Amino acid sequence: MAISRIIGLTTSNKRGGLFASVMLLMLGLALAGTARAEQREFSMTIDEMKIRVAPDLEYQVFAFNGQVPAPLIHVKQGDDITAHITNNTTLPHTIHWHGQYQRNNWQMDGVPGVSQKAIEPGETFTYTFKAEKSGTTWYHCHVNVSEHVAMRGMWGPLIVDPVKPLPIEKKVTKDVIMMLSSWDSQYAERLGFGGSPLDRHNYFSINGRSFPLTQPIHVKKGDVLRLRMFGAGEEIHAIHPHGHDMLITHKDGNALPAPYYADTILIGPGERYDAIIEMDNPGLFMVHDHVDTHVTNNGKHGGGTMTMIAYDGIKPVVEGDAHAGMADDDPDYYYSDSMKKSYGMHDNGHFKGTPLQNEGRRERKRAADHDAHH
Numbered sequence: 001m002a003i004s005r006i007i008g009l010t011t012s013n014k015r016g017g018l019f020a021s022v023m024l025l026m027l028g029l030a031l032a033g034t035a036r037a038e039q040r041e042f043s044m045t046i047d048e049m050k051i052r053v054a055p056d057l058e059y060q061v062f063a064f065n066g067q068v069p070a071p072l073i074h075v076k077q078g079d080d081i082t083a084h085i086t087n088n089t090t091l092p093h094t095i096h097w098h099g100q101y102q103r104n105n106w107q108m109d110g111v112p113g114v115s116q117k118a119i120e121p122g123e124t125f126t127y128t129f130k131a132e133k134s135g136t137t138w139y140h141c142h143v144n145v146s147e148h149v150a151m152r153g154m155w156g157p158l159i160v161d162p163v164k165p166l167p168i169e170k171k172v173t174k175d176v177i178m179m180l181s182s183w184d185s186q187y188a189e190r191l192g193f194g195g196s197p198l199d200r201h202n203y204f205s206i207n208g209r210s211f212p213l214t215q216p217i218h219v220k221k222g223d224v225l226r227l228r229m230f231g232a233g234e235e236i237h238a239i240h241p242h243g244h245d246m247l248i249t250h251k252d253g254n255a256l257p258a259p260y261y262a263d264t265i266l267i268g269p270g271e272r273y274d275a276i277i278e279m280d281n282p283g284l285f286m287v288h289d290h291v292d293t294h295v296t297n298n299g300k301h302g303g304g305t306m307t308m309i310a311y312d313g314i315k316p317v318v319e320g321d322a323h324a325g326m327a328d329d330d331p332d333y334y335y336s337d338s339m340k341k342s343y344g345m346h347d348n349g350h351f352k353g354t355p356l357q358n359e360g361r362r363e364r365k366r367a368a369d370h371d372a373h374h
């Protein structure tokens with residue numbers, strides 16, 4: 001509108017006509033620039049690690065680039081992705097790029113036995129696909145999902161910036177990624193086992209850590225937060241930030257035709273919701289799972305899926321409270337810093353585990369060989 005008005009004003013003389021032509025040419029180049037797809041190429045390993053989920057729980061995981069959650073992959077809509085995945089573990093895996101359509105490319109959908117043979121121990125497999133769907137998508141293993149996805153941490157965010165963002169998205173000052181999942185401690189040291197409906201998940205986490213190992217979400221008044229919530233694991237979660245309403249703008253990457261306000265949002269396995277929240281109420285405010293038993297660690301209240309929004313300059317009123325003492329040593333815990341970096345894949349050292357040496361390796365191999373003969 002504004003540009004046509006400028007052109008209208010400037011075509012009143014000959015020189016103006018030339019100016020308008022140049023303007024149109026520049027506009028055309030600018031539009032072509034935004035639509036140009038880039039090639040993005042990554043290499044990733046899958047490693048056997050252990051991570052500290054809670055103060056009293058270390059857990060064996062299959063970890064993309066050695067970390068849980070997996071590295072952020074941040075690209076632009078339309079980009080062409082090439083991902084080389086090397087399996088350094090004792091069991092087969094794949095990657096399903098959850099949300100991506102794989103149009104005319106279904107062999108890259110990452111389902112063992114349907115679209116490919118699983119990536120065996122020691123093998124490298126290369127995925128190539130177009131990031132067609134924008135928004136909050138993700139990637140996860142598709143082998144033995146009831147174990148590998150439900151409680152071995154095989155998931156990470158694939159954030160695809162839209163070519164045409166909504167006006168409200170342009171106001172966002174801070175991106176916060178929360179991948180919600182749970183753990184059954186009886187399988188903590190039994191990598192390669194577990195994953196039945198009889199499992200009893202007794203630890204619940206945000207980005208793979210249970211309170212008090214979660215970290216505060218630091219904000220300042222005037223910030224506009226975009227909270228991207230993922231049902232990465234097995235349980236449902238009802239996320240409730242105190243003191244603020246959330247404007248739910250996207251579901252599973254798709255912009256909602258009628259965004260709506262909520263102060264609690266139910267997130268099932270596989271689902272993603274984007275919430276835009278105005279930081280207009282300075283204080284310290286809980287953010288927690290309202291499935292009340294999910295704020296426990298092994299049955300003890302005061303753990304699990306819990307963190308807080310902490311405005312700059314606000315001090316806790318209760319000395320020695322667990323919330324005041326919660327971990328606070330990773331400014332990238334919610335991927336906020338990584339989301340500000342240039343497009344690509346971004347590791348996070350804080351999420352890295354320690355490598356397993358040989359724990360259980362022979363048992364897993366024996367079980368896998370046994371399976372292969374049936």
Ligand SMILES: [Cu+2]
Binds near residue numbers: 094141142148
């Ligand atoms: Cu797997």
